Amino acid sequence: MTDRTLSGHRIVILEDDYYQAQDCRQLLEAAGAKVIAISATVPDLSALLEEGRIDAVLIDINLGHGLSFDFARDLKARAIPFVFLTGYDAAMLPDDLAGSGYLTKPADAARIKAALAHASQSAR
Amino acid sequence: MAEHSSETDDSLFRAAFGALPDAACIFEPIGVPGEGVADWRYLAINPALCAMFGTGDLTGQALGQHFPKMLAHWTADLERVILSDTPAVLVREGGQSPSFYEVVLTPLRYAGRRAIMARIRDITGEHQAREKRREADARYKLLFDAIDEGFCIIEVVFDADNRPVDYRFIEVNGAFVEQTGLVNPVGKAMRELEPDIEDKWVAAYGRIAQTGVAERFESKSEAMNRWFDVYAFPIGETAPYLLGILFEDIGKRKAMELALRHSENRLHSLIEASSDLIFRMNPECTLMQQVGGKPLLGDVGEERNWVEDFVPDGDRAAVEAGLADAVRRRAPLEIESRVRTAGGDIVWLAARAVPVLDESGAITEWFGMATDVTTRRQTEQQLFQGAEMLRVASEIGKVAMWEWNVETGEMFWSEEHYRIEGYSVGEVIPSYERWADRVHPDDLAGVELRVAKAMETGEDYIHEYRVCHPTGDILWVSARGRFMFDEAGKPVRMLGAMIDITQRRREEEWQRLLVAELQHRVRNLIGMVRSVARLSAPSHRHVDEYVDHLIGRLQAMGRTQSTLTRSPGSSVDLAELVREELLVHAVQPDQCHVDGPEIALSPHAAEIVTLAIHELATNSIKYGALGDTGYIRIVWSSEQRGDKQWVSLRWQETAQLRKTKQNRKGFGRKLIEERVPYELQGHGRFAVHDTGVLAELEFPLVDAGSILDPRS
Numbered sequence: 001m002t003d004r005t006l007s008g009h010r011i012v013i014l015e016d017d018y019y020q021a022q023d024c025r026q027l028l029e030a031a032g033a034k035v036i037a038i039s040a041t042v043p044d045l046s047a048l049l050e051e052g053r054i055d056a057v058l059i060d061i062n063l064g065h066g067l068s069f070d071f072a073r074d075l076k077a078r079a080i081p082f083v084f085l086t087g088y089d090a091a092m093l094p095d096d097l098a099g100s101g102y103l104t105k106p107a108d109a110a111r112i113k114a115a116l117a118h119a120s121q122s123a124r
Numbered sequence: 125m126a127e128h129s130s131e132t133d134d135s136l137f138r139a140a141f142g143a144l145p146d147a148a149c150i151f152e153p154i155g156v157p158g159e160g161v162a163d164w165r166y167l168a169i170n171p172a173l174c175a176m177f178g179t180g181d182l183t184g185q186a187l188g189q190h191f192p193k194m195l196a197h198w199t200a201d202l203e204r205v206i207l208s209d210t211p212a213v214l215v216r217e218g219g220q221s222p223s224f225y226e227v228v229l230t231p232l233r234y235a236g237r238r239a240i241m242a243r244i245r246d247i248t249g250e251h252q253a254r255e256k257r258r259e260a261d262a263r264y265k266l267l268f269d270a271i272d273e274g275f276c277i278i279e280v281v282f283d284a285d286n287r288p289v290d291y292r293f294i295e296v297n298g299a300f301v302e303q304t305g306l307v308n309p310v311g312k313a314m315r316e317l318e319p320d321i322e323d324k325w326v327a328a329y330g331r332i333a334q335t336g337v338a339e340r341f342e343s344k345s346e347a348m349n350r351w352f353d354v355y356a357f358p359i360g361e362t363a364p365y366l367l368g369i370l371f372e373d374i375g376k377r378k379a380m381e382l383a384l385r386h387s388e389n390r391l392h393s394l395i396e397a398s399s400d401l402i403f404r405m406n407p408e409c410t411l412m413q414q415v416g417g418k419p420l421l422g423d424v425g426e427e428r429n430w431v432e433d434f435v436p437d438g439d440r441a442a443v444e445a446g447l448a449d450a451v452r453r454r455a456p457l458e459i460e461s462r463v464r465t466a467g468g469d470i471v472w473l474a475a476r477a478v479p480v481l482d483e484s485g486a487i488t489e490w491f492g493m494a495t496d497v498t499t500r501r502q503t504e505q506q507l508f509q510g511a512e513m514l515r516v517a518s519e520i521g522k523v524a525m526w527e528w529n530v531e532t533g534e535m536f537w538s539e540e541h542y543r544i545e546g547y548s549v550g551e552v553i554p555s556y557e558r559w560a561d562r563v564h565p566d567d568l569a570g571v572e573l574r575v576a577k578a579m580e581t582g583e584d585y586i587h588e589y590r591v592c593h594p595t596g597d598i599l600w601v602s603a604r605g606r607f608m609f610d611e612a613g614k615p616v617r618m619l620g621a622m623i624d625i626t627q628r629r630r631e632e633e634w635q636r637l638l639v640a641e642l643q644h645r646v647r648n649l650i651g652m653v654r655s656v657a658r659l660s661a662p663s664h665r666h667v668d669e670y671v672d673h674l675i676g677r678l679q680a681m682g683r684t685q686s687t688l689t690r691s692p693g694s695s696v697d698l699a700e701l702v703r704e705e706l707l708v709h710a711v712q713p714d715q716c717h718v719d720g721p722e723i724a725l726s727p728h729a730a731e732i733v734t735l736a737i738h739e740l741a742t743n744s745i746k747y748g749a750l751g752d753t754g755y756i757r758i759v760w761s762s763e764q765r766g767d768k769q770w771v772s773l774r775w776q777e778t779a780q781l782r783k784t785k786q787n788r789k790g791f792g793r794k795l796i797e798e799r800v801p802y803e804l805q806g807h808g809r810f811a812v813h814d815t816g817v818l819a820e821l822e823f824p825l826v827d828a829g830s831i832l833d834p835r836s
Contacts, residue, residue, distance in 0.1 A: 018799040019655035040803050087647030105647035
């Protein structure tokens, strides 16, 4: 693998399904990214930021717990780029998050990498 | 006369005396009058007297000699007349009553001696007649004053040309003053008493006075302001006659007559103009006869048994009962019934009749009227049916209805309206404010805007909004209303209906979520399958083996999915889950021991535990206890740790010997050691001992399950 699209990017994955989270981690690390956190629940953002910057966050919308939107708002407030990766339609997004980066499951590796690269790029 | 001799005179006197029609005699006293008269001697006696007494000539004889009683009776009178030398007329009752005699005693001189002549006349007839007249007069006078009518006797006054000009009252009775108002009229002329008296009265009385023909008439005197009923008749033998006038002031009667005539006319007009049927019935209410008004029953003709003839069979019993009741109570009768007219049509008549009673209180007949109320009955029926239909429909459909009088602010709510607004029926007086109180605060402005718009444009008001109950419940309602406007285009009323659509709203929302969830699940599942496939790959060198494993895992996932969709949102019983998984892998009951309390797993936890048991069972069949004569214990327990309930599940194999030592971290081990902590925030341990595998799973139980449960 010589893909270095996300070389040096510090990325957080919020995904409640263990297998998909592992899958994502593997493909992002293969693209040169450093996955600094992988969690099925909303992580402590402040603690993570103390360890270093966050270039992008990949968020699975989990309506079952309904917390991911608040987490996204928190990220938005801290100007941390993020991309939703979800089985739901974009119509599920609340109005204030409507313009956010968005990928529909199942997404292939190329699209995930491109979306995260784009998000972190535009934030810089 | 001097030449005549006394002898000639005497014979002449005797002849005259003898020819007198009355009985007569001449007495001379025997004795000296004033000093004692013993008897009276007849000097002469005429034949009439002889006839009266039935005697012969008593000349020269004494009265007492023949009639001693008469002597006693008369001697005082005879002596008084002689002494006074004045004639006297005496009336004496005869011995045989009733007989009356008039006796005229005249003193005279006969041959130089004092004598007395007595002339006797029978006046019995005259006396009786006079007595009778006197009695009649008294009775007449009594009557005259006793009668209520006025009575007077007048004399009509004529002028020189014999024209009547006035009349004078000669006599009046007691009632006269009361009847005329004229005071002290006797002797006065009418024009003196009442100068303005009309000429017609004088003319009428003058005519009667001249013709002698009695007249009866009624006339009004404007001058006296009285109405009189007059009977005037002539009195006397020749013209101009006096007049007797019997009269009465009939002003009151006249006024009553006029009023009665007026009232009768009006009643008649009313009956003729009436659209009702006027009828009379016999006392038993069986026979009826139309007496006026509109022929509502057609041509009724003679008296008829109307119940039999006109009332339809079905209504007859009720009508007869009503009639019998009224007859028994002798009270006004009111009946509303269908009747068949002579033309065969069925109409509704409302009849009311009152009993006419005689002096003894017995019913002589019934009098009443009947109105055609067919249209009213039909309208009532339609109204009733309409209202009933609306009531039932709104009850069944749970439709709340309201009416709002825009001008007065008054409102009407149906029972369902109260309920939808969260009031008990009748709890409040319906008003705009009470309604607005219950509209969700966030929706109120929007609702009022819609109402205002409907009022302004006349378009139907259609809106869905939330209603908050005091209990905290929130209902969604769908309301539709319409304003009514007057001729000037001013809104006067609003009518509307409202239904509770909370359930529909919830179902819509539920459906929306369900579709989204389905999409999510399908996409997630594909993602998961892809991940599982990728993660399964490294551990197998042979494709066949890989495919078997992959299919086994996918089937386990499928079982979880089917469990979840079979009872979405509900929890899964751990014991059941374990047993089903063992059954799938054909684990015999004598190979295992399953024990633990009843525990309900969330769908998510169930999915992971299912997969874990699957992996362990697959592994055990291939390498461990289940592939040999081993034995498995699957036990679990639960305990409180902090604020959460934790469940601990242990899988322990006991095998005679181990086929291979497996240290590599396979799919199952990863699942237990990594996925359990990751997804369930618990712990997982997987160890391979000499006796077999020991796996332990611990995780907190959470209530929140799938989004498929709308209540979570």
